[in-house]
Amino acid sequence: MRPRAGKRTARLRWGILGPGRIAPRIVRALADNERGELVAVASRDPERGRAFAERHGAQTVHDTYEALLADPSVDVVYVALPNGLHAEWTVRALDAGKHVLCEKPLALTVADVDAIGEAAARNGRIAVEAFMYLHHPQTAKALGIARSGALGDLQVISSAFSFLLTYPNDPRLDPALGGGSLWDVGCYAVSVSRRIAGEEPDGIAGFARFDDRGVDRAFVGQLHFPSGLLAHFESGFDAADRERVEIVGSEATLAIEHPFLPEPDGPPPRMTIHRDGAVEEVEVESIDDYRAEVDDLQGAILDGSAPRVDLAFSRGSIATLVALDRAARARIGSGGQERVGPVPCRPGVGRRG
Ligand SMILES: NC(=O)c1ccc[n+]([C@@H]2O[C@H](COP(=O)([O-])OP(=O)(O)OC[C@H]3O[C@@H](n4cnc5c(N)ncnc54)[C@H](OP(=O)(O)O)[C@@H]3O)[C@@H](O)[C@H]2O)c1
Incomplete structure (x- = not known):
């Protein structure tokens, strides 16, 4: 209509x-x-x-x-x-x-x-x-490179998005308001993985560290796509600022340093292809992707043009996020987090929130 x-x-x-x-x-x-x-x-x-x-x-x-x-x-x-x-x-x-x-x-x-x-x-x-990042020319260029075969056959997409959440009473920590790092920043990793794969995952796994209110402060997710492509990501509220995507092919890897929040006013975001020990810079322009x-x-x-992010794409994102959240929670419900030997970490880590 x-x-x-x-x-x-x-x-x-x-x-x-x-x-x-x-x-x-x-x-x-x-x-x-x-x-x-x-x-x-x-x-x-x-x-x-x-x-x-x-x-x-x-x-x-x-x-x-x-x-x-x-x-x-x-x-x-x-x-x-x-x-x-x-x-x-x-x-x-x-x-x-x-x-x-x-x-x-x-x-x-x-x-x-x-x-x-x-x-x-x-x-x-x-x-x-x-x-907004789906409107950045950097994303279009990365998708173009991944699909062109320039990296060889695609093997794995690896992504991360985390930051130190310090705002008191942030809605991101409220379970009634859809809190949690998966929903807040993990959604970027899920969307970019699905965009690159060009299809929906047929297998997922999720692991999380939840706070006392049941909101995840750290999440690690894994996706399997019907083509055989694999993806994994981490999201978090307790780790230092970090955003990164790597698209790993059989011949080369494309690394995107600021895949989700490229600065509109600074120097162009850095994207590199790593092949046989050599590093090739990929030229990207700097724009305001919110604009x-x-x-x-x-x-x-x-x-009447077609919007770049349509509801079918969003539906797939939400379905994947729901499945990941459910998978991580099921691990708690079924008798506690699985532990493989002692988990080395500093006192206090994992107990914030
Ligand atoms: N695309 C991006 O780059 C980006 C970046 C950050 C956030 N986001 C998304 O944008 C949305 C807003 O994020 P934000 O950081 O702007 O949030 P925020 O500043 O914490 O809250 C935004 C507004 O929500 C309203 N609000 C309504 N009910 C509320 C409630 N029960 N508790 C708290 N606030 C309530 C408040 O407006 P009034 O009280 O004035 O009505 C508040 O100013 C989130 O969904 C987030 O995921 C996107």
Whole structure:
């Protein structure tokens, strides 16, 4: 079904639900954007909403999320809320006639992704998951190299994304809000592995270290794809900043140093091919991938182009994440974590949170 908002206006008017830490990146993507502008923000805290609107130039502040959805001057809603609220507010925004850019992960269950798909279809609107790195030319180049055969036959995808979580009361640590490193940063590793594989895994395994509230602070996942390709990843809240992807082929390995958060303003991100002891630099340009993500959705709304991250892709991501989470929890439920001899670690490690 063709989207309708594009027929109404050539410049899409955006509203933000949740003026938190990530929201300014989308504000920046809308600055000097000939096809979109920020017009409204909604916060549960009127003061926070006003301060955000003043700083970022939004005309309207709504004191409830419902009020922003009822605002006829908003065409597109950016859902920048904690994970556990994504599906509900995406469906409500679609039913209010808005298009939606929703932060990752789009939902916490496959049924919720399907509910989003149904709401999009019945309202003739578009909903996309905000995986900005999939819009970066670095990702496109890596996929091109992997698929070209330049690395030989693909063997393994290895990825990592971790950081030291120090914010007190962070929703990332709340089990009721979809907390956990798997949902927060492991979702990047799962998405890139599936993107490279070009198919869904037919076997998975997951291991996690959970805190007292049942939220994983560290996760190690393994995926097997029908082609025989293997992937493994780690995600975490207790480890130093780390992001990396390696695509290992029978003849060479492609290493991406900043696969998920390449800096838009610094030097281009570094990508290298390692072959027979030699290292070859791969040229990549530096762009604002949040801007590319916004432009991609605006193109889908105004021109009818296919969004780069569609709901089928998101559905596969969520299905894999649910299976990984379940696998790691089943190990606890079935009589405790398996131990192979003593686990050497410093006192205190694994007991935070
Ligand atoms: N794509 C990326 O690069 C990227 C980076 C970081 C995060 N993210 C994703 O973006 C989303 C938001 O992350 P963030 O770091 O911006 O989060 P945050 O600052 O902790 O929270 C965002 C907003 O959520 C609202 N909120 C509503 N109910 C809440 C509750 N019960 N507890 C706490 N906050 C609540 C708050 O807005 P009000 O109280 O003002 O209404 C808050 O400002 C997450 O889904 C995360 O996975 C994406």
